[in-house]
Amino acid sequence: MHYMRIIALLLLCPLSLLRAADTAVAATAAPPTLATLAEFAAWLRPLAAVRSVQAEYRQTRLLRSLNFSLSIHGHMAQEQGRRLLWATTSPMRSTCIFSEDSFQQWDAETGKVTSLSAADMPWLKVLFNCQKQWLSGDLDALATDFSIEPLDDHTLRLTPRRQEFQLFFTQIEMRFRPSYDAIARLVFSEKNGDSMQMDFFNIRNNEPIPEQLWMLPPK
Amino acid sequence: MDATAKITRWLTGALCLVLRRRRAAWAAVLVLVGVMAVTALRVGTFSNDLGHMFPADSLSGNLYRLMTRSGLGDLIQLELASGQAGGAPAMLPAVDRLVAELSGMPSISSVDFRLTGGIADSWSELAPAWPLLTDASILATADPAQAVQKLRQALMLPAAPLAAWRHDPFGWQGRLLGELQDFHRLSGMKISLQHPYMTDADASRLLLTLQCRPGELATAAQIAPLLATIRQAVARELPGVTLTIISPLKHVLDNERAVRRDILQVSLLSLLALLILFLLLYRGAYDAVWIPVIPFATTVIVTGLMAVIFDEFCLFILGICGSIAGLAVDQGIHVYAAYSGRWRVRALARIWPPLLLSAATSALVFFMFALTGIRAYSQLGIFAGCALLVNVVLSFFILPTLLPQRPRLQFACASFQPGKKTAWLIVCAWLLGSAAAVSVLPRIRFDFNLSALDGASAETRLSEEEFQRRWRRDDAGNLIVVSANDRDELLQSCEALERLLGASGTRCFHPARLWPSRQTREAHRQTWRQPEATAALRRLEDELARECQRTGLPPAFFTAFFDSLRQGIAGDAERPEPAFFRDVTARLIRERGHTLSAMFFFAGALNDGELAALLEKLDGLGNCALLSNDAFRVATGRDFRPLASRVLLWVALGLLLLLLPVYRSPAKLLIIILPGFTAALWFAGLVAISGRPVNIATCFGMIMLIGLVIDYGIFALHHVTARDASTIPTAIFLSAGTTLLTSAALLVARHPILFHTGLVLFGQILLAALTALYVVPALVRLWRGRRGGLFVAALGLLWLAAGCRITSGQGEAPRQLTAAAAAGEWQAFQQAQGDEPAQMLTMKVDILWYSFPMLLVVQRDATSQRLQATGMLPTGAVVFAVSGEGGRQSQHHVAAVVPAIARKRIFAGIYDDLCNIFLTSSQPGPFPAVASTPIRQRLPSGIVQTLDGSPLRPVHKKLGTFPRRQWVVHYADWDDDLKSCRRIVYKNYRTRCTFTFQRPAPPEKETLAP
The missing domain is CATH 1.20.1640 (Multidrug efflux transporter AcrB transmembrane fold)
Structure with a gap:
């Protein structure tokens, strides 16, 4: 359950977390770094205009204990508050679509579409509740969940406050594009020393997403 | 000289003697009262245990005792309503402060609010625990190819942590989540699973559960300050938030307050009544004041006597006995009435036989209570019996010494x-x-x-x-409380109970479903130590490694899981339960003194017969009690009905034996x-x-x-x-x-x-x-x-x-229904009565000594109050046809062959009669806050309607009361779908017609002759 909640939160990161950051940093800031955080929050204002995003990504998983790394490539698309598509093209083809009421996954190996309703997966509600919460400007929730500090002019470090988040990640680093209108990189550090890095490129904000993209199995 | 005359003569002498030596008699009684008062205070041990009200080895007694031992009665639930959806998270900082404050209160032992931990915390802990949680047959469900395929699918998900898959390749933890879903469903709690604290689905309310220290909150004087302090703390930390306190302790408080208020009112009214x-x-006779003094002295004397006889005396029985002794004032009144006029001593002596006999018969009835085997009733019987006998002696011999001469009352x-x-x-x-x-x-x-x-x-x-x-x-499922002296015994009891209920295929959840008893854990571990299981484990590990290698994953990806499993197999069954389980079992197992109680949930609705059978089974186990009002009702019925019959029989026999020799x-x-x-x-x-x-x-x-x-x-x-x-x-x-x-x-x-x-x-x-x-x-x-x-x-x-x-x-059995529940059931009945297809009934009209059978086809719509009916003879000839809507008749046809008198007496108002019978008011009027079935209601139209059954349905309806009765209708045997009932009887008092409707018998199958 909590694992799913983390996924939900992470899914929101590309857009919502950043938009929330400008107020949240002000709310959670310690006095010595207040000016920097406030400044950072001001830089993130372009995110407010983002209604949809499409990007390609490269996800690198490092299993430290096994000294093994796995690289996954794919693309993603997100409509704010509605749905998210996460597709991988390598090493296997797979697509999953999250919406408020359901979760669907298709993979090329089995060729099957697996569907789950919100009743089976309460975390789907979490996903959209959080999203609404953050987009509506209720940023206290974010401040409750993470302590936030800027590492440099383009990077924020989020340290989970809540126990159930700490079980999964010790910290999350978030690097923005120079224009501050999208995330360029996300790095999740896990408790057991494993890590996961996501690099986003070819990012397109507010471009129409073809309806065909939301069909499973993909055509 | 007959016996009565001899007794009268002897008593007259004795009374004269006492009257002459009245001071000595007073002194003797005062000394006796004093000695007994001291004895009662010094020797007597009094208790307030309501458990003494039940038979020693009875269903209801065991239910009550186990319920008390479980400590469920010491729970307080606080509901904090923010007033808006999603408002709960904003309250969290203040609620955390409130929880800290409440936890520090001396009478509160714990506060349950946050759902700490999670299954992720136990990933590494659970793997070595599997050999204890289940037997090795689970290995047969493992499929290495499927495990790797699922892992690869998970890898494609964004940011999915892999630790879960590394420690659970075969998805066994899904079983635990299934158990928790059972728990969630059977507990019936509508809490959000999306929040790590107790909140409702729209996160507008928070729920805190407070466990009070046992025995510290027994009276209103102890409960009221605690509740007031809680209210103050909530008002201070969460201004603007609506607080609702739910607790059995509020019932204690309300009951005590109600009794106090009643006592005050009753005392004032009694004072007025006595005036x-x-x-x-x-007639203003001051000496009558001595009449109640005698029962008071009797109560003190007998209380002293009881303190000597019983090692522990029930305090509430003392209160009831005081009332019964108060009723013994009748004996004083008889003495008071007789001891007047010129020949007062002789008159008094003459009433001794009936006075003694009445006291003896009353005492006999009460003494029979001693044979019930119920401690409290035995004490009540002996106390009341002794009190009546002592009181009759004191009233007869001492009261006259206190009364002056006065004229006879008539x-x-x-x-x-x-x-x-x-x-x-x-x-x-x-x-x-x-x-x-x-x-x-x-x-x-x-x-x-x-x-x-x-x-x-x-x-x-x-x-x-x-x-x-x-x-x-x-x-929600049913709740059974299981008690034991230590944790392992408790878990074993839960497993035994599951086996008992499992025979009937009942689904259940209890702490041992998560963490079994030591005995079961050891048995599970032994199966994993078998050579076949070791080989199967090795084979699975090799296959998984090969599969991983084939798909480009490291072969050692699942090694940690198998290492943990082997560690568990080699380890001891005594290992502590995983942290994740502790969070759940802490809510299911309660410790009260040296007793542990577990909550055992199981699914299924039970009728009274099944409930009684289950209660018998649970009683056989000795440490399990089904907690519900219905269970208590059934148990009380089973315990007390035969007991009451037996006592009544003994009473009848005793009275016969006592009275027959005297009256013959x-x-x-x-x-x-x-x-x-x-x-x-x-x-x-x-x-x-x-x-x-x-x-x-x-x-x-x-x-x-x-x-x-x-x-x-x-x-x-x-x-x-x-x-x-x-x-x-x-x-x-x-x-x-x-x-x-x-x-x-x-x-x-x-x-x-x-x-x-x-x-x-x-x-x-x-x-x-x-x-x-x-x-x-x-x-x-x-x-x-x-x-x-x-x-x-x-x-x-x-x-x-x-x-x-x-x-x-x-x-x-009567049901207790709240206004909302009753209105809901009534609405369901109305919906069932919606636009129905036509139904055919047999109809018999009785007037005077004539009887007219016919067939009735009726169609009605409860929503629009539309009714259409046709009466036919069995031959098919139409006798009448009526229709209308909203009580207004639009069509009325009566066949010409119907005689004028019948046309006038029976069919003139047939439409109204049929409306009275077949249409019910959609607005039955407000239901009382809490009502017991049958529920009787007076509708705005003046119709009195009685609703009964489950769900509610009309069983009786009438308009007017004697001598202005207009009509009455009885409904019997409603169908399960509540669309029709098998028999309806309607009586119109104005026309003197009685209508009886029945569903026609199903047509017999036609058979062709060979």
């Missing part, structure tokens, strides 16, 4: 000597009343539900109902029991007519009153057989008046126990006194000098009829 008594009945209304005509009138009225009471006895309903005696306020009940609606689902005549015996019998019969009839169910307090009061009202019979007999004018009618009148006026004060009480006790006292004493004063003299007047056989036979038949009728009168 009226003093001025009107005792009440013309009490000294009734009827003429033959009046006697016939009275006897006929009595017979009619008795027959009417017998006829309505089948309608009597019993409600042994404890909530019927709960004096909790309507506000508390309503808030509980609202709380249940918000936080509990309707499909069946007619005299019947006269003695007549007032008591009439009182019980008529009172039961009145209760049946009122529709009010008989509860435990009413039953208990009626049994106790047998002992007291039999006195009226004995005195009435002595009065009618006395050769000269006796003081007995005056004494009966005075004692009845005293009891009636004081018990009438109880009728204003709001607490159900006090009210019902008052109702029984008032009703039965009134009826017994009226019978003794008027019916007995009338009967004796009519049958004096004749053979009493007819009288005996008539009474015997009446008794037999009453007995037969009452035993068959056990109906469906």
